[in-house]
């Protein structure tokens with residue numbers, strides 16, 4: 001028996017774009033439509049858009065917005081004794097009402113393992129990353145003695161660029177006191193993320209945080225510890241795979257990137273973005289739902305969406321906060 005909540009109707013009713021009436025047009029990120037509700041409040045709608053290599057795919061993934069928004073809400077709640085978070089309310093699975101912040105234009109990346117970009121840099125023979133010295137003799141996916149902070153600038157266009165903490169301060173991108181608080185909070189939040197993951201049999205490998213200032217207070221914004229902002233390994237068998245030089249079992253968007261590369265796309269100029277077939281979109285949904293269950297210990301229950309009335313439904317929710 002097929003218990004999958006995904007069928008043709010669901011595949012044809014993804015939230016690809018919202019136009020909530022009665023507000024200013026939103027800022028459209030790759031995934032979220034961000035509405036300004038008033039001077040202090042944002043209404044953030046997580047759509048079903050999915051991006052990879054900084055490109056938005058032509059097809060959306062059913063319920064991905066709900067999964068992502070609820071994963072972020074779960075993670076924010078787990079850390080709200082450590083840091084001010086932007087959450088005011090989560091009145092709908094796709095919607096977060098958030099404190100409007102002045103974003104700090106730095107991607108605060110913390111890494112527990114030599115994976116992804118860090119591993120690529122390391123393989124090229126380089127032994128510093130964002131001003132952090134990397135020890136010799138490490139292998140891909142090995143844990144660092146302590147997590148490291150490898151920030152990147154948030155580029156207006158194109159890829160983000162690595163930057164050292166020293167340069168962040170020298171260029172005056174962030175005030176030094178504010179930066180000190182951000183780095184300290186980021187490490188604390190990361191440690192909590194590792195503990196939460198560990199209880200669920202996962203290793204939090206690396207993650208990206210965004211911070212903002214709300215009435216002068218350093219605040220964790222955007223999303224935290226989600227599949228889009230983080231990488232996880234299954235803890236079971238990690239050491240064995242590491243010893244044998246085998247790839248780790250990942251819970252992340254990596255499999256989408258791999259699929260795209262197999263289909264000739266790495267986000268480079270001149271390459272054509274492939275269409276995602278329905279069977280693959282269903283598979284991506286299954287991976288996101290698996291990730292939700294694995295991370296939260298609860299199964300994901302989709303809330304059916306009627307795309308024709310969705311904007312109106314969101315408007316009524318927004319009205320309560322305007």
Ligand SMILES: Nc1ncnc2c1ncn2[C@@H]1O[C@H](COP(=O)(O)OP(=O)(O)OP(=O)(O)O)[C@@H](O)[C@H]1O
Pocket residue numbers: 028029030031032033034042086098099100101102103210212221222223
């Ligand atoms: N509380 C907040 N206050 C101000 N801005 C926020 C807040 N939370 C999130 N944002 C911003 O809203 C946007 C969320 O949209 P999304 O995650 O889709 O963007 P993105 O494509 O990842 O990033 P960007 O648009 O910055 O390139 C981001 O630009 C993020 O910095």
Ligand SMILES: [Mg+2]
Pocket residue numbers: 029031222
């Ligand atoms: Mg984002």
